[in-house]
Amino acid sequence: MKEKIIEILTEIRPEFEFNESIANFMEAGYLDSFDIISIVVDLETAFDVKISGALIVPENFKSIEAIANLIQLSKDASQV
Template structure:
């Protein structure tokens, strides 16, 4: 989780990712951010996010994103 938060912090230092719940709905993360995050996750965690997992539900909060990573790690 820590690694993930630092990835996010890198992109948008001004956002408190631990509590924010509407990163997509409120337009904090744009498509470039999403792709960067996916690449970072691939780099750091070694899991690749499939394109069909890029939906608001998975990217709206750091928590949801972390859950996605765990789910994907499980499946690997």
């Protein structure tokens, strides 16, 4: 899952090298609110999930781990 997330992030912002050593992509200037919209669409397609609008907050896009948790949370919510 993490490899696919990195692939999506790199497609959107190829000028940056996304990895787990970056503490916060938003604070580091790697991503902005406009990027988040594209990322959500790509994540929903790649992982066959629907991400709730309530979950589209900067904290959920600050790291690879946060994005992976968001995907898992969205998957779990769709199974209820």
